Amino acid sequence: MTPAVFLDRDGVLIEDVGYPHRDEDLRLMPGAVEAVRRWNDRGLVTVVVTNQSGVARGLFSLERMEAFNALMVARLADQGARIDAVYACPFHGEAVDDRYRHPDHPDRKPNPGMILRAARDLDLDLPRSFLIGDRDSDLEAARRAGVAGHLFPGGDLAAFAATLPI
Structure with missing residues (x-):
């Protein structure tokens, strides 16, 4: 089993510009490439776990979200920073699209579903892993999954x- 770093997307890896989904919305946070490379070099599996209620709210499609996430992964990879997996939760209790309406989906942070699924899928050692997020809901998801959580203040x-x- 391998330890991992779990990263929230908006406000941690990329600038949170309000439901980023268009290619031109993709702005890596300062130091994102260097941080991911550091974790790669230390042998950590690097996993993005992101709530994406913009899908449920009808602001963009699931396919657009997936393309945006793939672009983010590719931009980081172009600079030698590897993201091993991306888990995204498009569900929300107030969804305009019934397919994505759920009052408390197990994957939607503060629930730990994405972290736990990644742990199963990637054979991760949760007690030796940690999460970096920019919201209390990120830290609560980490706590519920048995992972250390760190609040990123920006910058x-x-x-x-x-x-x-580590």
Whole structure:
């Protein structure tokens, strides 16, 4: 089993510009490439776990969300930073599209579903893993999954990563 770093997407890996989904919305956070490379070099599996209620709210399609996530992964990879997996939750209690309406989906943070699924899929060691998020719901999902959680205040992700024990 391998330890992992779980990363929220909007506000941690990329700038949160309000439901980012268009290619031009993709702006990596300062230090994101360096931070991901650091974790790659230390042998951590790097997993994005992101709530994406914009799908449920009808702001963009599931396919557009998946294409945007793939573009993010490719942009990081172009600079030598590897994301091993992306888990996204398009469900929301107030969805305009019935397919994505759920009052409390197990994958929607603060629930730990995406983290637990990644752990099963990728054979991850949760007690040796950690999560970086920018909201209390991220940290609560980490706590419920048995993972250390760290609140990213914004700014340079690499500088923040350097303050963590791994």
